[in-house]
Amino acid sequence: MQKNKLTGTDHKYLQIAGSLEQMIHNDILKIGDKLPSVRMLSDEYGISMGTAFQAYYYLEGKGLIESRPKSGYYVRFNQKRFPALPAAAKPEAVAETISVDEMVAAVFKKLSATDITNLALAAPAMELIPAAKLNKSLVHAFRHSASSCLNYEDVQGNLELRKQVARMAFNWGGKVNANEVVITAGCMEALSLSLQTVTRPGDTVAIESPTFFGIFQVMQSLGLHVIEIPTDAVTGIDLNYLEQAIKQSNIKACVFVPSFNNPLGCCMPDENKKALVELITKHRIPLIEDDIYGELYFGQHRPRCCKTYDTEGWVMYCSSVSKSLAPGYRIGWTIPGRFKEQFIRLKMRHTISGVTLTQHTMAHFLGIGRFDYHLKKLRSALHTQQLRYVQGIIDHFPADTKISRPQGGFVLWLELNKKVNTFQLYQEAIKYQVSVAPGRIFSMRDRYSNYMRIGYGQPWNDAVERGIRILGSLAKKLS
Amino acid sequence: MQKNKLTGTDHKYLQIAGSLEQMIHNDILKIGDKLPSVRMLSDEYGISMGTAFQAYYYLEGKGLIESRPKSGYYVRFNQKRFPALPAAAKPEAVAETISVDEMVAAVFKKLSATDITNLALAAPAMELIPAAKLNKSLVHAFRHSASSCLNYEDVQGNLELRKQVARMAFNWGGKVNANEVVITAGCMEALSLSLQTVTRPGDTVAIESPTFFGIFQVMQSLGLHVIEIPTDAVTGIDLNYLEQAIKQSNIKACVFVPSFNNPLGCCMPDENKKALVELITKHRIPLIEDDIYGELYFGQHRPRCCKTYDTEGWVMYCSSVSKSLAPGYRIGWTIPGRFKEQFIRLKMRHTISGVTLTQHTMAHFLGIGRFDYHLKKLRSALHTQQLRYVQGIIDHFPADTKISRPQGGFVLWLELNKKVNTFQLYQEAIKYQVSVAPGRIFSMRDRYSNYMRIGYGQPWNDAVERGIRILGSLAKKLS
Secondary structure (H helix, E strand, C coil): CCCCCCCCCCCCCHHHHHHHHHHHCCCCCCCCCCCHHHHHHHHHHHCCCCHHHEEEEEHHHHHEEEEECCCCEEEEECHHHCCCCCCCCCCCCCCEEEECHHHHHHHHHCCCCCEECCCCCCCCHHHCHHHHHHHHHHHHHHCCCCCCCCCCCCCCHHHHHHHHHHHHHHHHHCCCCHHCEEEEEEEHHCCCCCHHHHHHCEEEEEEEEEEEEEHHHHHHCCCEEEEEEEECCCCCEHHHHHHHHHHHHEEEEEECCCCCCCCCCECCCHHHHHHHHHHHCCCCCCEECCCCCCCCEEECCCCCCCHCCCCCCCCCEEEEEECCCCCHHCEEEEHHHHHHHHHHHHHHHHHHHCCCHHHHHHHHHHCCCCCHHHHHHHHHHHHHHHHHHHHHHHCCCCCEECCCCCECCCCCEEEEECCCCHHHHHHHHHHEEEEEEEEECCCCCCCCEEEEEEEECCCCCCCHHHHHHHHHHHHHHHC | CCCCCCCCCCHHHHHHHHHHHHHHHHHCCCCCCCCCCCHHHHHHHCHHHHHHHHHHHHHCCCCCCEEEECCEEECCCHHHHCCCCCCCCCCCCCCCCCCCCCCHHHHCCCCCCCCCEEEECCCCCCHCCCCCHHHHHHHHHHHCCCCCCCCCCCCCCCHHHHHHHHHHHHCCCCCHHHHHCCCHHHHHHHHHHHHHHHHHCCCEEEEECCCCCHHHHHHCCCCEEEEEEECCCCCEEHHHHHHHHHCCCCEEEEEEEEECCCCCCCEEEEHHHHHHHHHHHHCCCCCCEEECCCCCCCCCCCCHHHHHCCCCCCEEEEEEECCCCEEEHCCCCEEHHHEEEEHHHHHHHHCCCCCCCHHHHHHHHCCCCCHHHHHHHHHHHHHHHHHHHHHHHHHCCCCCEECCCECCCCEEEECCCCCCHHHHHHHHHHCEEEEEHHHHHHHCCCCCCCCCEEEEECCCCCCHHHHHHHHHHHHHCCC
8 A cells, every 4th residue: 555645844643634634525535434543544644643543533523533432433424514404394283083194005015025125114134133143042942941932921021031121221221120021022012002001092192293104003093193293303302392282182192212213313312301201290191102223322322211211100111122133023022110010911912922932032142142242233333334325315316405314223314305206206216126215104194295214224235326326316307 | 461251142242342331331441541442352352353343333322432533442421421511691682891800810820830730721731732843843944034034024924824824724614815814923913903903992792601701801902892692502602692682782793713612612513603604794794703723623524614604705714823832932813804904904003013933933834734743633632631531520520510512622611509609619729729710701791600611731640630629629618
């Protein structure tokens, strides 16, 4: 490699920083690219490691790069190019009966098709999953079970697995014991049974807007009315709006995704989560907290949960391993607070108990620390992928495209020019074997038709680049 | 072995038959005992095999013994000792909101306790399950899946498994293809989602009386009203009564167990099943058919199903492997007829999809013919166990005890003297580590308090004999 030689009288670190800044500015170093290690930089420029560190500190201070623990320095998301975040819609607080959404069926019916570049998904690619390690836990599970895991499991769920879930809660400041945990068939069953525990048909429930369509579709099936609460792309639920809605409507429950909301990716600040719990506790309204993305944070610390601040048991915490490890295992859980007994009774009545084998397997996998290890790697991979996808969108989408800046999770939320109908775009893209989630499916009302959700669970590759390029071209054509 | 010598002038076969008859009469040969093979008999008495056959034909003709294919001759259930079958209650056809049943929780909360002789269960003992063979299919499943069965399964269920379910339907005269089948988390989810597909809260549903408490408990959770239809211990549902109830009440669905009803054990004759389907079709009332015990028949042929006679898609057929193979796998299925699309949508909304791994495993186990082979052995074992349990009850229970004569399934239904309160008996028995299901839990109304259900899923052994003896002694004490 040809070495860079330093000249002139500036501080050496400033010269180096300036040259790196220029490379970032000119897109030679792209968002998400890894920078040389400090040792390599010192070697390349013939400077001390201290000077190399100084150059990186300087760029980090300017917000151009960021360090990641045990990994190194990376080009940071460049806010200057995207001054505006996608705007939050301000829906009227009118309760309504939910209408069936045919679009969801259209977009997600081809889930298993292998000839499609599927950017509609919010799930990790299989290559990010440690299948062989998990299979070792599986073999261990059935070999060490007296009944080969063929008999009924405890209705509340496998005790060892519940202990592990309680242990994980410690990471978000939860003081939980195994007896407070109930295992479910994925997060979806946890949400569905939580809703059935605290509502009756005809009741009104508050959700975020935009939000994952599965949340209002299950409400539709349960005969519930829905109020959509405006949600900010950075701070989440509009608490003032929610408080007003509570005063005006007889809200019987809230279902929110406070950490890395799908599709916005926003994470409510701790103080907002605390305030939210105080608000719902004051009004004795159960909060069903969907924390399915909570472990997939890119920052230094796991975000707290609403459940962290729940002193009176009004929060029904729900999560699963479906987004981080094994969707096909259907392992989720809930910490239903004061509603535990009713929840368990409902679970027994609808499905008796969960699958014994996958619960034993997961208990073992968590117990030997494999899940923690896997999550560290997964977070790092997702962060890198997100930055690479963002760069791809910058490269190929219209210049007026606005984009979310999630600090965790799987999805980017894009706001396009108002002229672009993203369902129409979806229909065009599918002709090229590219799928994307149109914004319209994230609300029960006629909203977000110029938005789209792009999942970055697949590592960047030629097929993904082609997909992003095609979506970008179609967006340009339609705008 | 000392040989028996024949003397006198009678036909030899009559002498031998007479001596066996005497042994049966004196309880030397007990119900369910296997008789010597024809070869052994001929050897023992020094007669030809033809004469030995003639002796057995004669006893079979008198109803004292029975032949079982590929197994030999057995002492038959002796009807003379139990002239009366348990009587069917004739409840009034008044719809009512179901009240919570605390007894069920009391009886079934200790399901996993190993220090209890549990005669309350309606499930096979683990020693009757081919765990090693099933584990081979499990290993095959995850090794031959591209994603190690970690990814989401098709919402409708694994295609290979659906093909196998369709193939099994052929045995009961069903002409079904894989596209008509939906996989569920056990039979309970199939029943629960079927009910949610065709009813709304406040609707009225007809069930058998007595019936499995899980059926009316899930209805309670769904806010449904229930009409109990009298059910005969031999012929099942009283069709005239049902027709009157349909005329008088606005029945929105029926949930029946037409083959080997739990707890009665009765199996509706084919012509009654046909008439039932004609009745519900005429009135356009969905029939949710719970066929979970259908494969566990003791006769020559598998009983037909109501679904066999369903030409217009009003029957929602539900079954599972939970009673015959692996309750902990939570594999069930439904053939929902005209309600298929709504059923699949509900399933997706409540749980997204089922567990991939156990579906693949079961598809393989069924595909290689292992399930058919296992069922043959299981039926034979259960039949033997039933006869042995009946003998034990005869030996230890009060003489006025009436007992059901199921031709399949897992359970005996006992009617005791009216003075005996079987919940009280249960409470006494549990002090001796013996559990049994009191009759009261098989109805929502105050019925069957002098009945009890005894499961014979466990092979006869000293612990079971002790359990039956204790139950019998308590019954004598209380009557």
